[in-house]
Amino acid sequence: xxxxxxxxxxxxxxxxxxxIGVGAGLGVSRLLxxxxxxxxxxxxxxxxxxxxxxxxxxxxxxxxxxxxATIERPFQSAWAGNPKGDVTLVMFSDYNCPFCRASAGEIxxxxxxxxxxxxxxxxxxxxxxDSDAAALAALAAAKQGKYRAFHQALFTGNHPDxxxxxxxxGKAGLDAGRFTADQRAADVEAELASNLSLARRxxxxxxxxxxxxxxxFQGAIGSDAMTAAIAEARKPTG
Numbered sequence: 001x002x003x004x005x006x007x008x009x010x011x012x013x014x015x016x017x018x019x020i021g022v023g024a025g026l027g028v029s030r031l032l033x034x035x036x037x038x039x040x041x042x043x044x045x046x047x048x049x050x051x052x053x054x055x056x057x058x059x060x061x062x063x064x065x066x067x068x069a070t071i072e073r074p075f076q077s078a079w080a081g082n083p084k085g086d087v088t089l090v091m092f093s094d095y096n097c098p099f100c101r102a103s104a105g106e107i108x109x110x111x112x113x114x115x116x117x118x119x120x121x122x123x124x125x126x127x128x129x130d131s132d133a134a135a136l137a138a139l140a141a142a143k144q145g146k147y148r149a150f151h152q153a154l155f156t157g158n159h160p161d162x163x164x165x166x167x168x169x170g171k172a173g174l175d176a177g178r179f180t181a182d183q184r185a186a187d188v189e190a191e192l193a194s195n196l197s198l199a200r201r202x203x204x205x206x207x208x209x210x211x212x213x214x215x216x217f218q219g220a221i222g223s224d225a226m227t228a229a230i231a232e233a234r235k236p237t238g
Contacts (some may be wrong), residue, residue, distance in 0.1 A: 064211065070198060071211055074120045075191045076142035078151075081111050085118030087233045089226065092199065092209040095128040095160040099220035100208045104155045106223040109232075117206035117230065121151065122195050124207055132192075134160035137169070139191055140182035146172045153205075 064071065072088045091107060093100040106117055123138055125131035141150035150217060153168035154160055169179050182188055199209075202216075210217040212226065213233025 041220075045228070062215065064202075064214070067198060067201065070194075071122075072120055075122075075139060077119065077145045077147040078122075078139070078142045079120045080148050081114075081118040082116055083118065084224070086116045087213060087230050088118045088120060088211075089230065090120045090211040092122045092124040092195070092204060092207055094123075094125050094127050094131045094207040095138070095154050096131040097207045101155050103208045103220050104151070106226065107199060107225060108152070110226060120209070122198075123192060124195055124199055124204065124209070125192075126207060128159050133162070134165060135192055136183045136188055137165045139188040140170065140179050140185070141172060141174055143182050143188070144174055144178065146174055148188070150174065 036200065071090050089107070089110070091100075091103065093104070095101075110117060111119060121138075123135035125135040138147060138150055138154070141147050148169050149172035153171040154164060157164040157168070202209075204218070206218060208218075208220060210221065210226070210229075212229040215229050215232065217225065217229070
């Protein structure tokens, strides 16, 4: 379930319809004749055929929609990098996902090399009960200001079972009693429920899933693609 999947047809169909509005912002209006609507539709179709990349742009805009502030707002310490970063990279992940584990190291490298980048992690457990337990544990660690230390420690193992969670908590230096209690804290459970609801609205079908600027990416895309997306997000608009 962690591999890239095909975008649901319903979302793709909506995106295709939305291209008319997106295209106007890209200069399609200059191509449209002054006559009736059928000619307008033909002109838009021809533009989309010549520039199919705007379909992906429309899908990304639909996915992010009015949720950007929610997507980019971290839970407690579940973020790293520059607090006023010019680009925010958001990663939805599952500790039971090998593609997420591979991507985690790439993000660490990006943070080390890019002083203007901010990274926000969102827990999205989709691979069973151990994933759920690990997500709650990570959010509990975030309440102690040690999310990233726990995150890195847990991803060094192969399976996020109870023993691995306990070991990662010890490595991160968490207060054991508070850690246990916080895994069932109301704000931790509310955050996880919010992430799952957000994922449904965005039609996220697998982990990892990234939001970088105005773009979204599903699956392990690699550090080169992440770097390119960050560079694109930094380009001036208008």
